[in-house]
Amino acid sequence: MIVMVPSLIKQQVLKNVRIDPTSLSFNMWKEIPVPFYLSVYFFDVLNPNEILKGEKPQVRERGPYVYREFRHKSNITFNDNDTVSYLEYRSFRFQPAKSRGLESDYIVMPNILVLGAAIMMENKPMSLKLMMTLAFSTLGERAFMNRTVAEIMWGYEDPLVSLINKYFPDMLPFKGKFGLFAELNNSNSGLFTVFTGVKDFQRIHLVDKWNGLSKVNFWHSDQCNMINGTSGQMWAPFMTPESSLEFYSPEACRSMKLIYQEPGVYEGIPTYRFVAPKTLFANGSDYPPNEGFCPCLESGVQNVSTCRFSAPLFLSHPHFYNADPVLAEAVIGLHPNQEEHSLFLDIHPVTGIPMNCSVKLQLSLYIKAVKGIGQTGKIEPVVLPLLWFGESGAMEGETLRTFYTQLVLLPAVLHYAQYVLLALGCLLLLVPVVHHIRSQEKCYLFWSSSKKGPKDKEAIQAYSESLMTPAPRGTVLQEARL
Template identity: 55%
Template sequence: MTVGAPRRAVAVCGVLGAALLAVGLVLLVALPFIVKDQVTQTVRIQPNTFFYELWKDIPVPFYFSVYFFNVLNPNQVLAGLKPAVEQRGPYVYREYREKKNITFHENGTVSFLEYRRFHFQPSMSNGTEEDYVLIPNLLVLGAAVMLEHIAAPLQIAVSTAFSLFKQKAFLNKTVGEVLWGYEDPIVKFLNTIKPGLLPFSDKFGILVSLSYWRSDQCNQINGTFGEIWPPFMTPSSPLEFYSIDACRSLALQYKEPGEFRGLPIYRYVAPKTLFANGTDYPPNEGFCPCRQSGIQNMSSCQLNVPLFLSQPHFLNADPELLETVDGLHPSEEKHGLFVEMHPMTGVPLNVSVKLQLSLFIKRVPFISQTGRIKQVVLPLLWFEERGVIQDDLLNEFYPIMVLIPTVLGYAQYCFIGLGGLLLIASVSLWLRSKRGDVQAKDVQVDPQNSGPQDPDSAPLLKKDLSSNTHGED
């Protein structure tokens, strides 16, 4: 038992250590491929998969918040003074997205139609849809800029029509009317003067339409719709998404790693060049004609109305834009857009897209409603689309895509470490056993005596015993 027990311990430690080490090494080599394959299969948009249902009927609540810039001094603006504005809102809507006519194609793509519904949320809003806001009249000031190059008699006719229809440079409308449209007989008149000028017959609203840009690059729909990105993102991976509200794809840049409710994230933000003009950033030349850097001409996708897109309060734009309007206070914290996403799966966990619409206004000599207005890009409103993953979905998502890969990742090193320790223990026990065997060979045991005896003394002992016995005879 004394010799056998260490040998069994050596065998057990050796076999178990080798097995654990082998498992750990296999996991170390194979785990990245296993996880990659599992994640790729899981996030693929195919019927009857977890992520397909997530993509088809987005369970994450989206909120659409609108802030208006109420004009405080319309008469002074008409006299050529600097506009002063006051921010009003937010007016918050719960946004529901539904995909229909989903069709999978042989080339690996999918096409669909997306419908959006908006429901006003009084408890989250600072005001109601019946609140009145004083804003520039797009049908007057916008049309004036659009018609500034037509013949003077036609401009006079337009100005006269505006007067007959009691149209002024600024109007007082409710939040609901400005956003979702209001009936106005002047719309019919403008379509009579210039057929096709407006794509609708008798109703006008800000959040409508989509047309084309001036370059193939700018017309491309790059990235996703912001619902999911490819898995295994790295800091060098581009993050692009198509914004219906911006009528274009937006490319964000990696800023920093972080954590969101225990999940690792990458945070992406808008680059300084997002709305730069073609002079400062040549790839944006296709969105021109351009004005100051930091605002994008939207006329191509907004019925030729001289609307401009920017970050709220002209964040990261040419300082000249701030100097021409009072009441703007840009802040990266309040007005910066960002996407926080889980890099392994490409799932956005926290998204905030903030954009501003402004109207370019100026004096047009033969349209009297424009008065002596100086050229200015006047903010109309800014809006935020916000979505944050909820705890119930996070709890379902976390074990499958985060916990199990993380546990396996740590397990491989635990197996390697424990296997190595057991092998070291096995070698140690084997060496101790060998030393014990060597010592056992150097010692003889008297079968009549349990104690050890000196081999050289044995003959003398026998001789003495023999002499004593002979003497007695």
């Protein structure tokens, strides 16, 4: 067992973590049993009129507004090159009991359509900018809007969007309502093609293509455009502290890499915690490999305008955690800290399956006054946070118990059983040895007694006869021992 058990366990893990209908983890991969929640925090703007006059923005965090996230894979197709293709659909359901507020709450936020369009028109001819100002005024568009949580999340009818779609139908990538999460609800995140690991275990779960592409074309360098790692749900087993987690995020339009931080235990299951390095959203000056994501601002925010219809949107950690302090100091009401705003994934290193995860990201809008567009007033250049969200999930219930029994408890029992059996075997080996030694002693005593002299024999015989003689009445008999 000492020789064979580790090898047998490894073979079973390799067999059951690959993407194959016969593996134990296939159903878990197909229909994730872990309940996922999307928690959204909005930055309610407290002084919109003062911002238009050039004052520093002041915000108040509202939320969380929590949604249960449901995921399921469809169109699962196994290919001949050891890959499988699938679409993963997501839907969201509001959870009032877990939320701090209702979807009917009103939030004051920057009007992305107005302020984003203003930045995009900054270098255009003055005549076009004046026409845009006139169009905004005619349609009643302002720099800031007061909308409900449901409208901001899932979309609202906007006269500007309706006008553009009517006369320029191919100009905007969305139709109908405009919302920050409208494209995520009841939709898929693209066609993923990943390696199953059946033929080549070294490539298990790695993304081969996304929407038929081996690399994207959003960025300005081949390294930034590469699709690396997995789809973000499972990783290769048998991790070490030198391992890293790489995955491609369609929402961020890029691959991300997390690094090992420390070992831990989740519900009795050993885990490795992986976190985001400080270089994840660093600019090209602080971290040259990120130069392809530029044009950049201060370190700690990533420009995602190239994959978000050219709007000046930026991705970062919540409250500009791990970013240049200038960003948080430019907005009143931000308080970055590691405990609340850092992301992590706790992975079972033997199988590569996540046990507990919390991915937190912030979406911000770069705003400033644009000459010729009156709606922008005297806004000072600033990266203004819109909202931050956290996707969290933790294994629980029957799935957790099954996982613990089969992948933690059973291997542990086998591990200790081999040493118990080894000790028992040694003990049983001692029994015949002791028996053999005792048998030799008895033989020696018998041999010694048979070699005694005539006088000894006569004395023994006389003593035996005396024992056979009846004792006088009242005499206490004594036991004779040979």
